[in-house]
Amino acid sequence: MRAADALVKALEMEGVKHVFGIPGGAIIEVYDALYDSDIVHILTRHEQAAVHAADGYARASGKTGVAFATSGPGATNTVTGIATAYMDSSPIVVMTGQVPRSFIGNDAFQEADITGITMPITKHNYLVTDPSTLLPTVKEAFYIASTGRPGPVLIDLPKDITTADIEFKYPKKVELRGYKPKTKGHPRQIKRAAELIMKSERPIILAGGGVILSNASEELVKLAETIPAFVVTTLMGKGAIPETHPLSLGFIGMHGLKYANYAIMDSDLIIAVGTRFSDRTTSKVSSFAPNAKIIHIDVDPAEIGKNIDVDVPIVGDAKQVLSSLIKYIKYKQRKEWQDKVERWRKEYPLRYKKEEGKLKPQYVIEKIYELKPDAIVTTEVGQNQMWAAQYFKVKYPRQFISSGGLGTMGFGFPAAMGAQVAFPEKTVVDIAGDGSFLMNIQELATCVDYRIPVKVCILNNMFLGMVRQWQELFYDERYSATCLRYKEMSFEKIAEGFGAVGMTVEKPSEVEDALKEAFEINDLPVVIDFRVERLENVYPMVPVGAALNEILDEEV
Amino acid sequence: MRCTIAVLVENKPGVLARVASLFRRRGFNIESLAVGTTERDDISRMTIVVSGDERTIEQVMKQLNKLVEVIKISDLSHNSVERELALVKVAATTANRGEIIEIANIFRARIVDVARDSLVIEITGDEDKINAFVDLMRNYGIKEMVRTGKIAMARGSKVTQISD
Numbered sequence: 001m002r003a004a005d006a007l008v009k010a011l012e013m014e015g016v017k018h019v020f021g022i023p024g025g026a027i028i029e030v031y032d033a034l035y036d037s038d039i040v041h042i043l044t045r046h047e048q049a050a051v052h053a054a055d056g057y058a059r060a061s062g063k064t065g066v067a068f069a070t071s072g073p074g075a076t077n078t079v080t081g082i083a084t085a086y087m088d089s090s091p092i093v094v095m096t097g098q099v100p101r102s103f104i105g106n107d108a109f110q111e112a113d114i115t116g117i118t119m120p121i122t123k124h125n126y127l128v129t130d131p132s133t134l135l136p137t138v139k140e141a142f143y144i145a146s147t148g149r150p151g152p153v154l155i156d157l158p159k160d161i162t163t164a165d166i167e168f169k170y171p172k173k174v175e176l177r178g179y180k181p182k183t184k185g186h187p188r189q190i191k192r193a194a195e196l197i198m199k200s201e202r203p204i205i206l207a208g209g210g211v212i213l214s215n216a217s218e219e220l221v222k223l224a225e226t227i228p229a230f231v232v233t234t235l236m237g238k239g240a241i242p243e244t245h246p247l248s249l250g251f252i253g254m255h256g257l258k259y260a261n262y263a264i265m266d267s268d269l270i271i272a273v274g275t276r277f278s279d280r281t282t283s284k285v286s287s288f289a290p291n292a293k294i295i296h297i298d299v300d301p302a303e304i305g306k307n308i309d310v311d312v313p314i315v316g317d318a319k320q321v322l323s324s325l326i327k328y329i330k331y332k333q334r335k336e337w338q339d340k341v342e343r344w345r346k347e348y349p350l351r352y353k354k355e356e357g358k359l360k361p362q363y364v365i366e367k368i369y370e371l372k373p374d375a376i377v378t379t380e381v382g383q384n385q386m387w388a389a390q391y392f393k394v395k396y397p398r399q400f401i402s403s404g405g406l407g408t409m410g411f412g413f414p415a416a417m418g419a420q421v422a423f424p425e426k427t428v429v430d431i432a433g434d435g436s437f438l439m440n441i442q443e444l445a446t447c448v449d450y451r452i453p454v455k456v457c458i459l460n461n462m463f464l465g466m467v468r469q470w471q472e473l474f475y476d477e478r479y480s481a482t483c484l485r486y487k488e489m490s491f492e493k494i495a496e497g498f499g500a501v502g503m504t505v506e507k508p509s510e511v512e513d514a515l516k517e518a519f520e521i522n523d524l525p526v527v528i529d530f531r532v533e534r535l536e537n538v539y540p541m542v543p544v545g546a547a548l549n550e551i552l553d554e555e556v
Numbered sequence: 557m558r559c560t561i562a563v564l565v566e567n568k569p570g571v572l573a574r575v576a577s578l579f580r581r582r583g584f585n586i587e588s589l590a591v592g593t594t595e596r597d598d599i600s601r602m603t604i605v606v607s608g609d610e611r612t613i614e615q616v617m618k619q620l621n622k623l624v625e626v627i628k629i630s631d632l633s634h635n636s637v638e639r640e641l642a643l644v645k646v647a648a649t650t651a652n653r654g655e656i657i658e659i660a661n662i663f664r665a666r667i668v669d670v671a672r673d674s675l676v677i678e679i680t681g682d683e684d685k686i687n688a689f690v691d692l693m694r695n696y697g698i699k700e701m702v703r704t705g706k707i708a709m710a711r712g713s714k715v716t717q718i719s720d
Contacts, residue, residue, distance in 0.1 A: 115570070120578075124624045127570070177718060178624050179624045301618050302618035305614060
């Protein structure tokens with residue numbers, strides 16, 4: 001069998017239903033094989049978007065996303081997408097074409113050393129040098145991408161490998177002596193954790209993206225209710241607990257909710273699950289939760305003790321560890337702590353200045369939430385992302401999709417496209433900024449082509465808003481290179497030019513109707529250009545280098 | 557803090573690059589690195605000397621362990637035999653050649669090449685011994701020197717091996 005055909009058959013056996021990519025000379029054989037397959041290929045307009053789409057598909061569905069690209073520039077265009085998936089531990093498999101083996105190293109046409117380039121941003125990668133290893137490599141790639149701490153795996157396929165003749169024998173099992181993720185937590189550590197929890201007077205759960213990845217949200221909520229403990233999340237952990245749950249305090253961090261930040265800073269025990277204590281979450285790490293003991297549950301042992309010292313390390317899968325931990329916990333009332341947190345919640349609510357006739361970005365998100373609380377929401381990066389995280393109360397895991405680790409502008413739209421392909425019946429909204437959206441706007445063509453009805457809501461302030469905010473607050477309002485002067489530019493017309501639906505909204509009174517109209521459309525992408533207040537800032541805000549409870553806020 | 561670690565890896569192309577890339581990316585300091593074959597032809601062994609504080613060393617071990625092609629890691633900082641090999645080309649005249657050979661003999665080093673105005677000396681030993689020898693040779697003028705990275709093995713019956 002032609003290796004390219006065997007490869008496509010292997011993908012089918014892995015349960016792959018959708019692939020995102022762009023063909024080219026070096027991967028043409030694989031595309032030829034794809035022609036006869038039931039796998040649906042979505043032709044994106046840029047390889048970066050193909051990888052983001054596969055990533056969005058994976059984050060929304062939990063299934064491994066797949067992207068194809070050709071050699072050279074096709075492969076190098078995938079780099080940002082791969083790094084994004086790597087930082088947020090998203091399971092994807094990227095396959096790139098490569099020049100024939102005999103040309104490798106000769107600087108042949110469209111040759112790039114993509115395995116060398118992606119070494120630090122993949123969980124693992126392969127250059128297939130022997131046709132007989134192709135199928136085992138595919139099997140390994142899917143296994144590695146989706147198990148343990150998930151992540152991107154790249155397979156580089158020299159063209160003459162894909163034309164080779166091989167026997168189709170797809171391995172049933174993977175045996176890798178250097179890769180054995182630990183999923184069950186150590187029983188003694190779990191008992192120690194339980195003892196600390198029972199002793200604690202001010203416990204709090206910090207849920208990270210790992211809770212979502214391990215599908216552990218049910219166990220997490222159960223643990224929270226059993227203790228009982230308030231739950232704060234990281235940006236990536238949004239959805240680990242319904243944000244409408246009485247024990248949910250929302251997300252913490254640089255732009256986290258004030259009372260959530262206060263609560264974790266004042267806690268005496270943090271039960272951290274599937275989080276890596278990133279700088280955006282902890283702020284100044286030396287003054288983070290000074291009186292708290294820390295239980296850290298993570299499937300990746302290298303995350304434990306990397307950024308912060310912990311008292312009880314538990315290496316294992318969040319779902320398994322939490323379900324064993326719950327068995328040792330008995331309900332204990334902690335009234336004083338509960339009252340204190342509830343007082344903060346009342347005293348420091350999330351708010352913004354409402355001004356008659358002015359279109360505030362926060363208001364747009366409130367309206368989206370009001371009309372479509374079940375929608376899958378993706379974000380771009382910057383102010384739009386933080387407002388979305390603050391004002392959209394996430395109800396279920398995998399509902400909120402955002403580039404947390406790498407902070408990739410241009411991620412949200414193609415990721416929304418991927419999520420929509422995974423869930424054609426759902427409403428998928430990309431909360432965008434004008435700067436970010438332009439970074440992958442070409443995918444409007446893809447969405448029109450395949451009738452992918454993603455809703456792009458641009459909070460258009462004609463600025464690179466988050467950088468401008470920093471310049472206003474910390475650089476004397478010296479707006480160096482952050483002003484995007486396109487008053488004359490119309491996103492509405494651009495959308496229409498692509499064959500999509502475009503709208504422009506300038507007044508608060510028009511927001512609801514525009515959104516309603518957009519949500520009715522299910523056969524075309526919709527772009528709504530919300531011309532929001534240009535100088536609106538994201539508050540609350542913890543400046544870089546400050547402690548998590550040293551919070552800037554605006555007068556309302 | 558200095559740490560000597562033995563790393564068993566798959567004997568495949570690209571593994572050294574992966575390990576080196578990891579050290580560079582995470583800002584770990586490699587003091588010495590030696591790679592070679594083992595008793596099994598599908599496994600190579602790296603001996604890495606790394607310096608850093610306790611947290612850094614812990615991270616080095618954990619991050620190495622995450623590499624799919626790394627099979628096993630042992631800390632050989634204590635109670636192990638450590639060896640390096642050096643070749644030293646020393647300037648020698650008829651007048652001082654005897655003296656140099658005498659010092660070499662004290663260090664159990666071997667003269668492997670003799671020319672009119674130089675000697676090539678091969679010495680093995682732990683780092684301190686080689687440093688001491690090299691220091692003495694400086695008096696005569698070192699024309700060229702090459703040292704291997706350190707290799708190490710635990711004393712006693714403890715082995716760094718994979719169990720099948």
